[in-house]
Every structure is written in C-alpha cells, then in structure tokens.
Amino acid sequence: MEFNLARKPWIPVVDLDGNDDAVSLIDVLRRAHELRRILAEAPAVTAALHRIVLAMAHRVYGPPSREAWKQLWKDDAFPVEPLEEYLEEYADHFDLFHPERPFLQCPDLVVCGYSTPAKLVAYRSSGNNATLFDQTLASDRSLLEPGEAARWLVTLHAYDPGGLKTPFLKEKSSERAPCNFFGCVLVEGDSLKQTLLLNMPVYNPKSEEPSMTTAEDAPAWERKPPVPQPQVRTPRGWTDLLTWPSRRVLLSRTADNMVDGVVITPGTRLRADLSDVELMAAFGRTATRVSKRGQKPFTSYGPWQAVQLEALRGVWRHSQELLLARTNVRRRPEPLEHVAGMVEQGIIPESTVYTIRVFGQQLNKKGAVVERWLEETVPAPVSLLRAEHDRAGRIIGHAVFLADEVGSALRKMERDYHAELSADPSSDLELAYWPKLTAPFAVFLSSLGEAMEERRSETPAAEVWARAVGRVARVAAIQWADGTPRRERSLLAAAEHLGNFTGRLSWLLKRFHASIAGFTAAEGAQ
Numbered sequence: 001m002e003f004n005l006a007r008k009p010w011i012p013v014v015d016l017d018g019n020d021d022a023v024s025l026i027d028v029l030r031r032a033h034e035l036r037r038i039l040a041e042a043p044a045v046t047a048a049l050h051r052i053v054l055a056m057a058h059r060v061y062g063p064p065s066r067e068a069w070k071q072l073w074k075d076d077a078f079p080v081e082p083l084e085e086y087l088e089e090y091a092d093h094f095d096l097f098h099p100e101r102p103f104l105q106c107p108d109l110v111v112c113g114y115s116t117p118a119k120l121v122a123y124r125s126s127g128n129n130a131t132l133f134d135q136t137l138a139s140d141r142s143l144l145e146p147g148e149a150a151r152w153l154v155t156l157h158a159y160d161p162g163g164l165k166t167p168f169l170k171e172k173s174s175e176r177a178p179c180n181f182f183g184c185v186l187v188e189g190d191s192l193k194q195t196l197l198l199n200m201p202v203y204n205p206k207s208e209e210p211s212m213t214t215a216e217d218a219p220a221w222e223r224k225p226p227v228p229q230p231q232v233r234t235p236r237g238w239t240d241l242l243t244w245p246s247r248r249v250l251l252s253r254t255a256d257n258m259v260d261g262v263v264i265t266p267g268t269r270l271r272a273d274l275s276d277v278e279l280m281a282a283f284g285r286t287a288t289r290v291s292k293r294g295q296k297p298f299t300s301y302g303p304w305q306a307v308q309l310e311a312l313r314g315v316w317r318h319s320q321e322l323l324l325a326r327t328n329v330r331r332r333p334e335p336l337e338h339v340a341g342m343v344e345q346g347i348i349p350e351s352t353v354y355t356i357r358v359f360g361q362q363l364n365k366k367g368a369v370v371e372r373w374l375e376e377t378v379p380a381p382v383s384l385l386r387a388e389h390d391r392a393g394r395i396i397g398h399a400v401f402l403a404d405e406v407g408s409a410l411r412k413m414e415r416d417y418h419a420e421l422s423a424d425p426s427s428d429l430e431l432a433y434w435p436k437l438t439a440p441f442a443v444f445l446s447s448l449g450e451a452m453e454e455r456r457s458e459t460p461a462a463e464v465w466a467r468a469v470g471r472v473a474r475v476a477a478i479q480w481a482d483g484t485p486r487r488e489r490s491l492l493a494a495a496e497h498l499g500n501f502t503g504r505l506s507w508l509l510k511r512f513h514a515s516i517a518g519f520t521a522a523e524g525a526q
Helices: 025-030 043-061 066-074 081-089 107-111 146-159 192-198 238-242 315-323 334-344 391-421 434-453 459-482 488-525
Strands: 011-015 020-023 035-038 184-188 231-233 247-253 259-266 268-270 287-290 298-301 353-363 370-381
Touching: 011 025, 025 043, 025 081, 035 043, 035 192, 043 081, 043 146, 043 184, 043 192, 043 238, 043 353, 043 370, 066 192, 066 334, 107 247, 146 247, 146 259, 184 192, 184 334, 192 334, 315 353, 315 370, 315 391, 315 434, 370 434, 391 434, 391 459, 391 488, 434 459, 459 488
Parallel strands: 231 268
Antiparallel strands: 011 020, 011 035, 184 353, 247 259, 287 298, 353 370
C-alpha cells in the first residue's frame, strides 16, 4: 500500500479564514492562493517543509526569467497544467514506502536493524537524547502516522544534530545538518502563493541562475536513491541544496501503513562555504582597518558569519544584515534582493510591508541534542529594501547600538552589585530587558520605512525608539533593585548601583539623540 506525498494530505496549513487543514504536495501549490501559510508542529518542521515546497515549485514553475516571475505574480493562482505534467513524469517518486525508491530514503539500508521511530522525532527521547516536551522513551513501542513521519523525515535531513549514528559499515560520525548553521529566512506575503513567489528568485539551471546553480541541478527525489555509504560533495544547485540528503534513512511500516521503525546513518556532508551557496540566510562580517609601516592602509575582512537566532536577544538586532542592500560587510538573503528588484521595477508597491520570518534550532554545547526551537519575525518595509544609500543602515545601526550599550550597562550594574556582595548574577535582568524590545523595534522599523518612503525626517521614529529603550531599561532596573535581599547592606549596594546605571542610561540616551541629530543635519545639508 503506497503513501504518495504528492496526493495524500500531510503538510499542515492555515487557510485565509484561519482554519487548520492538511494538504498534499499537489494541493499546497494548486491551492496556494487560498492558503495563508504552512504551519507545522515545530519551527524547524515549518522551515523544512517550506524548503521542500520551494524546491518543488522551482522545478515546476522556474520561474526561468523575471518576465515569467511577473506573470506568475499577476496570475490569481499557480497554473495547474505544468504541475500535472511534472507529476506525470515523477508520479511514483513521492511514495514514502516505494520498494525501490522511497521518498528521501535509501532502500539499501534494509540490511540494517531498525530502531524506534522516536529517533525520527526531535522532541521524543531516544538513547542518550534528552526529551524536550514529552517522555516517550526508546524502550516504548512507538508508531507514527505516515504524514507525521514524512514531516520529520524532511526535518531530519535539514536539522538533524551531529553525533554518532548507526553505521552502515564503519563510519558512525555525522556533522550537523545544514540548517543548524543559520537562521532560515522566509519573506511572508498575504497568501502562501505570495510567500512562495517572494522566496523564488529566477531559477534557470541552463543559464546557471541563481548563481550557485548548475545545469545538473535537481532535487533529491528526481535522482536515484543515494548509495548507503556516506559521501562528501558540493551542491549541484539550489534545489539540490534545498533537499540535501544529510542522512541516509529508511522507514519500516506495519500492514496498515503506520511507521514502526527507522534506520538513520551518516549521509552526505556539505563541502562548500555556506555563504557561497545558501540563499535563505543573512550574513555579516567584520572589517578592520590595517595600517602597516611602509604600506598603504587597507581593510581586512573577517569570514562571513550567518545570522542565527538566540534564545534571549532578538533577531531584530541583525536588521541591517536581513534588510539592507549588500555591502562588503553584510549580505541579505537572496529573496530580499529579488523583492528589492521587483520594487525597483514597479511590480511591488513601495508602500508594502512584508514580514520576515526567521526559523532556527538551538543545540547543546556538543551540537548533538536539540535544546529549543526558535522562530521570530521582523517587519520588512520594502522602502528599506530598496534604499539606494546607506542612510537607513546608519540609522538602524545607531538604534541597535543604543540597545546593546544599554544592555551592557544593565549587565554591569548587576555584575558590580554581585561582585561587591560576592554573589552570583542571574539571567532574570536580561530577560526583563531584551524580549521587551522586540515590539518597539518593529514599530521603529515600520515608522522608519514610512518616513523614507514619504521623504520625511527619520528623527521622530528614532526618538520613539530611544524612549522605548529607556522605559524598558528603567523598569527592568527597578524590578531588579526591588528583588534584591531586604538587608541593609544589600539595599545600600543596590541603590548605589541603580543610581550609577541611571546616570549611564541618561548619558547613552543623550549621546544617541545627538548622533541622530548630527547625522540627519549633515544629510540634510548635502
């Protein structure tokens, strides 16, 4: 009995009326204009499903040129005919239990012993793995619905932690799957159709577009099943990377198509710099001015580092890398470059504000156990995407720097207090500060985008942001002081360090206002 993922519902979605549903790979494209978004049981699953659907959409629709993209954008729905033609050619390639080419699996692993399917699901405990949310253990007899197993199979290839796996022959060691190394960025529109197209730059393997794509590019399901031995290679193109086979996997099933076992062995290691191949990531790097005797001064650049999500500090701190035009020290995701181009051509109105949704996964220090999933959003006013100069970057840079400096002042207040009393600091103070800045920064970005679109002064937006930072920091500091022990020495020390912080905060806010005023005055004089 087959379970064909092209025909069977397995992708969780929300429609435009807010109703939950599940759809097949055919329907996720055929009904994309009726759907709001893909929304799975965990952020990592949602991200992995988007990457699979994007790979499918690229192979079906391209778009092979900017003109083709514009036509798809104007159409009410994705055309059905190319989708049906594609699925005619690859009809059995999406069968989860195909005897010769099971979807994203390696049938040669049939000679290995099966483990519990709990190993497939990140929040279920197996072996030395820690449980995230439940107490399903390796000793339990687990069964998975085929749709759930398919979702976690896709997620495994994208997000599986590193560590020791069952060896096919000898090799047990596996490195972290590619998506663990960056925050996966998705530009979100009003419908799933819009979202997919916003994240679909021109795809034409024959002309090697996008830049890391070759004529041999194809997703994993179009190729023969991989050999069981681990491999190391470079990606052949964008859909190859979107469906990267980081593990060798084989599912087993019961007579009624429930998944009752899994084999997971090391797969294909990525041999490429992430910054050269990954299009759904933002990157930044340091620049250092070097002066040596007898030589002309020059700028030395550090390696590109992917923007990743942090449990405490919001991804909004990386708004320059996410939103703004590329420079020598920042590189926004390719879909944002693509959207900026469509704005320049008048296809997307400059007043539009999209949402950037960033997905991530945090592992333990050894990189072998999932500790938490992360998902954050940042508004993306397209007027900022198409900024033709660095004005927006400098203003956003000042805003983020203010938050960082105030955060450092809060940490110093607590650190000095605890050093005086020989006590250990806690993370409660930062918890009262950083998460509270996410919403004010979203307001700041939207206001900044409106000001730039309407050619107004950006100073009011910056001032509102500064007031929000000051207010949040003062509340956090006062709550911290109120929570100190009610002993005379502790109270006196807390009052002293609170006073020092208040003075530092006042100075930081004055410096910020002066910087913004000086910057805008200088710009206005030009």
